[in-house]
Amino acid sequence: MIEVKKVGNGMTYSYRKAASADYATICAFPKDSMEVFFMSPKLEYPLTSDQLEQAAQDREEQTVILNERGQVIGYANLYYQKEQDLYWLGNLIVSPDYRGKGAAEYLIRTMLAAAKEDLQLQELHLVCHNVNTKGMLLYSKLGFKPYEIVKRTGPHETIIAGIFMKIELT
DSSP, X not given: OOXXXXXXXXXXXXXXXXXXXXXXXXXXXXXXXXXXXXXXXXXXXXXXXXXXXXXXXXXXXXXXXXXTTXXXXXXXXXXXXXXXXXXXXXXXXXXXXXXXTTHHHHHHHHHHHIIIIISOOSEEEEEEETTOHHHHHXXXXXXXXXXXXXXXXXXXXXXXEEEEXXXXXX
C-alpha cells in the first residue's frame, strides 16, 4: 500500500496490487450484463474469477482499492494495445455499496498516478459508453476529453456508442 486517503463523506481508501484471491470479490460487483460490458466487451455475465483472471493476463498495474476495513471495493488495470501504440485504462469497476462515495474517483486518480509515475506515460485512453452517464461525467471531471465515437453492439444486441477519451499526463 502506498497511500491512504480520506475522501468525501468521511470515507478512507487505500490501494494495493490485485491478487488472484481478489477476483471472486470483484466478480460480485457488476449488477448486470451491461455493467460487465462496461468493464470489457469480451467478458460475459455473470462474471467469473476464471474470466477475470484470463482477461488480466496481459494487463499491467492491476490495482484494487480497499475500504477502511481492508475489504476490496474496486478494481482497475492498464493495458497496452500494440496495433495503436496506446495505453488504456481497463476493467474499472467499483462495488455498488461504494458508488457515489468517492471510490471511483480515488481509483481513477490512483490509476492515473501509476500511468504517469510507474509507466511514465504521456497520455492514457479509455472507452466509455454513451449509456454510462455517471462514468462519462466523472471522466470529464477528471480531465478526460472525447476524441472519437464508434458504434458498438452491447448486451442483448443493443446498439450503443463507444466514446473514446484520453487525458494528457504531462
